[in-house]
Amino acid sequence: MxxxxxxxxxxxxxxxxxxxxxxxxxxxxxxxxxxxxxxxPKPKETKELVNRLLHEKIPLSGIARATETSESWVQGQANATYEAVPQVAEVVPKPKGSLKVQMDELWSFMDHKGNQQWVWLAIDAETREVIGCHIGNRSRASAKALWESLPAVYRQCAKVDTGFWEAYVTVIPSKRHEAVGKDSGLTSYIERLNNTLRQRGARLVRKTLSFSKKLENHIGAIWLFIHDYNHSLREKLAKQGHPLLIVLFRTG
Incomplete structure (x- = not known):
């Protein structure tokens, strides 16, 4: 031996x-x-497959069945993945100028429906990138946290379209903020993103059994989606020859 x-x-x-x-x-x-x-020990290929499946609308028990692993092991792998996810949006650098942002808040919950966790999102209306996010209650403090999560160039230059929720009024500079209704079409991109997020995340479906029992996992899963969404979007823009992506690739 x-x-x-x-x-x-x-x-x-x-x-x-x-x-x-x-x-x-x-x-x-x-x-x-x-x-x-x-x-x-689990093979590297199994860990990579589980990490890819965490991006999809599959409950952890379904991932365990598909990969022929135990639910406890999948839960541990998910915990480690969500803990390592950066909670800052990676976006294409923008020059100072005319920028447009759309903001909205999305209802969700953690552990039980009485524990509401609102997902505050902001996107660039031109590139559709998610540029800011905050998960918390529906207060002015959360609106402020969303505003502060934006890259500095957006806070300095962007015109922001939101719904009529009063928390936005006290946070966003009045000269660059406009509250609009859904029929205006000026928040259609962010509303479409909300639908995509619910479609891609089982824990965000209104009537779901796949809810998070830990707030850290709830937040980590949403940020995991954001990074994957922005990465796919950058690849799409690059294939289309978007000028911002061309400049970025030339300089770095």
């Missing part, structure tokens, strides 16, 4: 494991192990 860690043959029996299997110890590196262990 050879130690899989250091390759040593200086191995002896060392009691039994909690499952009753013979335990061995390597006297060179100190590693303890059993022969033919029941638990095996």
């Amino acid at each position: 050879t130690c899989s860690t250091c390759g040593s043959h200086d191995i002896s029996k060392n009691g039994t494991s909690h499952r009753g299997k013979q335990n061995y110890k390597c006297w060179d590196c100190g590693r303890q192990f059993v022969e033919n262990p029941q638990w095996q």
